[in-house]
Amino acid sequence: MPITLTWTGHATWLVDTGRGTLLIDPFFDECPTSTLKACDVACDAILVTHGHFDHVADLVAVARRTRAPVYCTFEIATWLERQGVERTRPMNLGGRAEVPGGTARMEIAHHSSSLPDGTYAGSAAGWLLDLHDRRVYFAGDTSVFMDMERIGRPRDGRGLDVAVLPIGDTFTMGPEDSLEAIRMLAPRIVLPCHYGTWPPIAQDAQAWAARVREAGTAEPRVLSPGESLVIG
Numbered sequence: 001m002p003i004t005l006t007w008t009g010h011a012t013w014l015v016d017t018g019r020g021t022l023l024i025d026p027f028f029d030e031c032p033t034s035t036l037k038a039c040d041v042a043c044d045a046i047l048v049t050h051g052h053f054d055h056v057a058d059l060v061a062v063a064r065r066t067r068a069p070v071y072c073t074f075e076i077a078t079w080l081e082r083q084g085v086e087r088t089r090p091m092n093l094g095g096r097a098e099v100p101g102g103t104a105r106m107e108i109a110h111h112s113s114s115l116p117d118g119t120y121a122g123s124a125a126g127w128l129l130d131l132h133d134r135r136v137y138f139a140g141d142t143s144v145f146m147d148m149e150r151i152g153r154p155r156d157g158r159g160l161d162v163a164v165l166p167i168g169d170t171f172t173m174g175p176e177d178s179l180e181a182i183r184m185l186a187p188r189i190v191l192p193c194h195y196g197t198w199p200p201i202a203q204d205a206q207a208w209a210a211r212v213r214e215a216g217t218a219e220p221r222v223l224s225p226g227e228s229l230v231i232g
Contacts, residue, residue, distance in 0.1 A: 001132050002232045003101075005162065009033035009225035010054060011194045013138065013164065017131045020044035020100025024127065024138055025055040026062045033197050035226035038062055044100045048072035049140030050113035051079075051121025054197070060085060071097055071104060073122030079115050093123055102131035107151055109142035111172070126151075134231055136162045137185065141194060144177040144184075152185035161231055163187035163218070166194030167208055168201030175208045182217045190218040191229065 004016040010031050015022040023043035028034045031054070038058035046068050049055060056076075060083045063070050069087040070080060077090035089097060096105040104127050111124035126140040128151060137151060137160050152160050163185045166172035172194055173181060182190050190212060195203040209220035221229055 001101075002230050003131050003134050003136070004228050004230050005136070005164075005191070006228040007191070007193060007223045007225060008036045010197045011049075011141070011166065012055075013193075014041075014043065015129070015131075015136070017099075017101025022047055022099060022101075022104075022129075023062065023068070025049055025140075026058040027054050027056070028058045030057055031197065033225045039065070042066065043068045046070045046072075047099075047104055047127050047138075048076055049109065049126060049138070050111060050124035051076055051115040051119070052113065052141070053116045055141070056115065063087070071099070071106075073106075073113075073125065075120055075122035076115065079119050079121070093125060099129075102129060104129050107137070108145065108147050109140040110145050111141040111143070133158070134161045135159070136164070136231075137187070138164045139166065139181070141166055141172045143173050144181045146184070148181050148184040152187065160185055160187035162189045162191060162229070164191045164193055167192040167203050167205070168195035168197075169203065170200050172201075175203060175211065178208070179211060179215055179217070182212060183215070185218075187218050189229070189231070190220050192220070192222060 001018040074090040077088035107126040109124040113121040212220040
């Protein structure tokens with residue numbers, strides 16, 4: 001069954017698993033590069049990597065309207081419940097949950113995490129999705145770290161089909177460190193995100209892709225906001 005990954009801008013993704021749509025880090029209305037508005041988004045589950053504004057700005061509005069369950073840290077779940085979001089699924093690092101089309105494992109990320117009002121949001125995270133016979137890794141906001149070797153290690157003879165990595169630098173890993181992350185993760189395809197939204201994280205994604213191709217560690221695909229990748 002094909003899986004469709006759509007980048008709406010910054011670090012927000014829609015993942016159509018064929019059995020439902022997963023929304024990752026909803027940031028639409030105040031995102032200068034977003035191709036969608038929060039009121040137009042449909043989803044069946046929401047996955048949150050951490051609490052920073054540029055990852056949760058539209059989380060409450062979308063969660064209330066769609067009533068999609070929100071998978072997140074316990075601290076974010078508690079905050080959401082105070083905002084009137086009823087369907088939270090609190091988790092912590094290493095936990096796994098069933099989502100439409102497969103499972104989602106909350107993975108390590110090295111980053112800070114607080115909510116827009118300053119509330120502590122627990123640990124930052126990434127998401128490792130096992131969808132049918134496909135494996136997709138969203139690193140979230142992070143630096144490079146050695147556990148990426150473990151995350152990319154083949155399971156049942158299958159490695160990562162896709163890895164989504166931030167390349168903006170300043171607040172996350174940049175292009176240079178992403179090359180090391182790709183080497184450790186060894187995905188078949190790698191997608192960049194968390195760049196180009198504002199001047200401090202401006203990057204030349206095509207130059208980055210050329211370096212990835214030269215290294216021969218993965219096939220880079222650079223999407224424009226609103227574009228999709230289908231993996232069959």
